[in-house]
Structure formats: structure tokens, C-alpha cells
Amino acid sequence: MSATFPPLARRLDGLQSSAIRDLLKLTSRADIIGLAGGLPDAELMPRDRIAAAADAALSDRSRLQYTESPGWGPLREVLAVRESGRLGRAVAVEEIFVTHGSQQALSLLSEVLLDPGALVIVEDPAYVGALQVFRAAGARIVAVPLDSEGMRLDALRTLLEAGERPAVVHTVSNFHNPGGVTLAPQRRRELANLAERYGFWIIEDDPYGELWFERPSPAPVATYSPNVIRLSSASKILAPTLRAGWMIAPAPVCRAVELLKQGADLCGSALTQQITAELLADTDWLAGHVDTVREVYGARAGALVGAMRARFGDRIVSTDPAGGMFVWVDFTDGTDTAALLPRALDAGVAYVPGNAFAVSTDYTRSMRLCFTTSDAATLTEAVDRLAKAHGGV
Template identity: 55%
Template sequence: MITLSTRWESVRGSAIRDLLTLTARPDVLSLAGGLPGTDLLPRERIAEAAAVALAEPTSVQYGETAGLAGLRDVLAAHESQRCGRPIPSDRVVVTSGSQQALDLLARVLLDPGDVVVVEDPAYVGALQVFQAAGAALHPLPLDGDGMRVDVLAERLAVGLRPRLVHTVSSFHNPRGVTMAAPRRRELAALADRYGFLVVEDDPYGLLAFDGAPAVPVAAYGDRVVRLGSASKILAPALRVGWLTGPAQVCAAVERLKQCADLCTSSLTQSITTELLCDTAWFDAHLHRVRAATAARARTFTSAVAELLPQVTCSTPTGGMFCWLDFPEGTDTTALLPRALEHGVGFVPGSAFAVDAPLPTAARCCFASLPDADVREAVQRLADAVVA
């Protein structure tokens, strides 16, 4: 028998990743994984950028641990524009997806037993990272305006002292809500007052249906580490993410990344640089993605209202997710096998629960399916409910 570490034992599995095998069946329409629509991924443009990159020999060589200089310059300019203040390129670290950035941050900043504030329900990938770090999770509720920063303020006033506060501030995964601007300002102020760091996980911020991303939390204070990703705005397979934050944090993350993977792929970084630098193309691409996902969101919410009138459904204004609340007494974990038998997948709310079990809730990703399949997916879910 092989003895595994206690750290491994503390990490619960991801119901979403486990579901991918089942929902990959050709007979299943999946509302489960947070996958961008395959039909919206710019494969031809990526192929063109790959050809350009491969003409340069260094694109298939090792690169700097912190990322290619050209990409870091582009990302620094992007983050400077988003935050409304200059962010130098040496405050950018390129990672193998933003999930790696989150993992490296946890290893840099947390010791076992440190308190980490998370939203409840929470992003599963964040829960796994913080559990692996041995953190003591402290859940905060959400409402239609995002994290209840007022509740955080009350708990800080009576002695709560977190090392980190993690938030998916825009188009939350799984709830789909966006933190209101006054709460963003207050969260940054609380970080300054009490000395914790905010980790602003922002893979969906550019996917606002109206094309107007919210002002980041990082625009209001210096104790914020921002995470970004090319996965939802370009393609997941590029595996390009990034973080920006205080110089000390970036330097520590870079050192730990040296022992994690040496460097992110030079080839995919070169491709990403080419795509982001082509601003006319990138703006048009984002417009197309926003328009398509907005249409899919409307189709999804309309179908839920018609076919599942007993279910409460969130109204998305961007991103990829809707949050469903079924009537009292429903067990969405028990419903899932029936749904799969009817050819549709979703993620039960329990997968995201930190404190309350959320037995009547479910997360659905409307972005993955072509518009023509979205209504059919809801129809199959409705059929499963009455089966």
C-alpha cells in the first residue's frame, strides 16, 4: 500500500471535472462544464497566428519563467487600461492558465491554518486550491450585487483576520452575479485597513453583454492581485493565464513557478500575443462572442420560464452561467442521473457549497451549446424533472 499525503486527502474532487466524461457522450447536451462554445473559438485565426509564431525559432524554445516580454507588455497595457492606472510589465506573471496562478498564489501566501474568505457558493477550483494549502475557509454570502462586503466588514470589526479574500467579481462562477461598484470600492478599502490581500479572479470580465466591463477592484486599491485568462476570450487550449499585483508577490510567484513548470509554452504565448495585438480583430471577435452568448442566455432563460416555471433562474448580464433554484424538497444531486438519462447535464449546487448544502440549486452553462441546442437542453431537463 502506498501512503499519500494528508494534503491530498484534504482536497475534495471536482464534480465538474468528473462530469466531463459523462457529458462528453454524443447523446448528451451539456450545461455542466464552464466551456466556451466550440463554434465561437477562433480556430482559423489561431492557425494563422501559429504560422507566424512558428516562423520564429524561439517560439519552440524555453522562455522566461515570468513570460515572454512581448506578451507581458501587451497584458500590462491591457490591465493598465482596465484599472485606470499604469501597471508595469514587471508586475505581470504569465501562467499556464489562471488556475495555476491561483495555485501559485496560495503556495506563496498561505500557511496551514490561515484564514481565507471565499464566496458561498464558491468557484470549485478555488476551493480545491485553498484546501490543498490547508487554509481555514470562511464563507461569505452572495446576493444580486455580488459578495456581501457589508457582512465581511462586520466580521472584520469583531476580529476576523483573513490572509486572503477571494472573489470572482464579474459574472460569478457559479452564481452569475457581478459585484456592484460601491462594494468593490469598499472591499479595496477594507484590504487597506486590515492588511489582507484580495484575489480578484476575473476570467469573464470582458464578456459583458453590453460591452462595458466593470471597473476592477484593483482600480480602488493596491492590495489586490488580479487573475486573468485567455481561456474564455480566446481558447482554453492555449493555457495562457496571468496575474498582476504587488511586486513582492509577483517575484515570489515567479520563483515558485520555476519549480512548477519552468515556463509557460512559448508557442501558445506567441500565438496569444499575436491575437491580442491585432486589436481590430480582437475587438470584433469579442463583439461576436458577446452577441452569441447573450442570445444563448436569452434562449436559456426564456426556455426555463416556459418549461420550468416552478424554477427560479438568474438573469445573466454577461459571462457564461445561470443559477437555478428548484422548489423546496428537490434534490438536484439525485436529479442529475435522471437528467443524464434524458440526455442533458448540469452541475448540482452542492458542488459549490462551502457552508449551506444548497440541495435545491444547480449551475447551468448556457455558453457551451449552439443556440439551436439550448432550448432542447432545457426541454430535456424539464422532462427529467417530471420523470
């Protein structure tokens, strides 16, 4: 007998699973070189240091309890010090809110800042996790394009001057996912000025800002305006399993997020927050660890881009990563990357077609490649396999 269930909420209408998450299910085979997932390299994660911090936390049974909804107090204090250094001003503990990864902060903020039908402006190509959140909130989404200096503010100004009034503008300011570019300093100041002039919130999504290769990331957008809510995470510099993200926002926003988090999960994990606090507070160790990650990722980024240009020549145009985890590639020869993907999988390599990140632009001839989880020789082999799938370039 087949069951007939009551209907689900209408907010689910039109929602789609992440194409990247779905692709990862297909690319878990050992014979496929994965350039699709945005995963940090597990071999670079400080397993022994995490284990020692976990052992220290477990030595005190009182630390096995629930913690405060805004996060474990000592972690918020550590984060306040770190973010004060990034923003060039004193950040109060009351402005720090710890979440289950920065994606949860984005989800909770969508409930705090957006009524159904509210306008959200995103970058195109867009971060898939943001699109999922804003669509679930019932927002009206409008995209502005990227160029080599990040979000094109001339396009944003055109929308604003035409009368559009966003509730939120979302930007992945450093080493964009998927575009690989960084918002230029002058544009950061201008974006902040526009937020104050037109009365919208900026969500500055910055999980990659510490993964620069040659020069530090520019000052955060949050440096320039109180209208900026800044998100960051330990996932890319320590380990995703800690699920330690945080939000820096005005106290009223933090209080509103707290009300929703209490209803969602009461609080985060006191254990993983204690581990995160210990590792982030050990600044000398952390600096050396992150330097190692930067050096390795920088070499891999160079290897991947070099291999792509050597094999495909003027058939492609790609970004030159200055940090982060991704390369964005455009084919100039008409290649349909979604149509190419099955052949690439057969050849033993995976990537994400550009249309997975599209909002209003056709990215049929684009792809996102992640360079973090393979060494230079494996990345070169991946490009060789991609070239074979493409037609023996």
C-alpha cells in the first residue's frame, strides 16, 4: 500500500539541491580526480593539535554541558580580539555570535533581515549556498556581474538609481567562490558608502580571507560601515568538522539571531568551540600552520593554472588565483561544460559546470576547478584527463 502524506510547506517549491553536493556523490570513486568539491586538504588539517585540545577540554566534565546560544564565552573573547585586529577597531564581545559554520549564520540572517519578496543582490556567478538560503527565504534575487576586481559597482549603482531597494547585498569579498576574484579596496569603500546612502545591509561572506598567497587580503568591507555584517569560519584554516563559524554584527542583529538560534538548535557544540578557542588563541602556532597551508595551496594553484594554459592554450581564459581555493575557467571555443562533464567523468576527472552558479548569466562555457586537495603531479594528470575528454587537445 502506498502512503499519502500531508503536503509540505510551499517555501520548498522551486528549491533545488546543491549541484556541487550532488556531484560529489558521483565523484567519490577512487579512480576520479576531484576538482569539483570546495574541500580543504585533510592532510593539512592539524589532527594532533586538535586531539590535544580535545583532550584538554574533556578533562573537565563541566565543559560537557550546553553552552550559551551566542557561543562559548572564551571563544567569543578570542574572536573579538582577532576581529579587532582585522577591522582596526575594538570589536565588543556582544558583536560576536558563534554559529554552526558560517552557513548557519547566513541562514539565520536570512530570517532576521528578509521578509518574503525582499530584494537581495548577489554576485554573478554566485555562491551556491547563498542562493539556496535566499531562495528558501522567498527573496527576490537580482545578480550583478563580477570582473577582475570583484562585484561591478557600476552595475549595482545602475540598479539603485533605477529605484531598486535591496534589503541585503551579499558579497564573497576575498577569493570569490566560484569566481576566484577579490573585491578591490576602492570598491569596498564605495560599496559601504552605497549601503549607508541607500539603507541596505551588506553581508560580507569571508571564509577564505586568510588563505592569501603573496599579499594579505584587503581590509574587510566591515571596516568602512556599521551596515556590514561580516561572516567567517575556522573550516578552511583548521578543519570543517569543528563547524565553528562566526558573525560580527551590531548587537541588535546578534540578539535577533539569538532568538532564532534558540529555536533551531539551542546552542552549538561547547566541545568543538573550546577546541577552536584554544587553537585560535595560540597565535604563534596558528601563524605557522596557516603559512604552511598558504604555501601548499599557492603552489597547487600555480600548477593547475599552468597545466590548463599549457594544454588548452587560447581555448580558455582562467583566473590567476591570489588566494582561496578556486580557479574559474571560460572556454573560448564554444565548449559546453555541462555536456563535457559526462565524458570528463568517464576519463576520470570531475569539475563543476559554470551553470551551477548562474543567476541571470549563461555560464554554459565556464567551469569551476578546486586545486586544494591534489598535489601538482595529480593536478597535471587531471588536466591531461580533461584534455582527453575534450577531444585530445
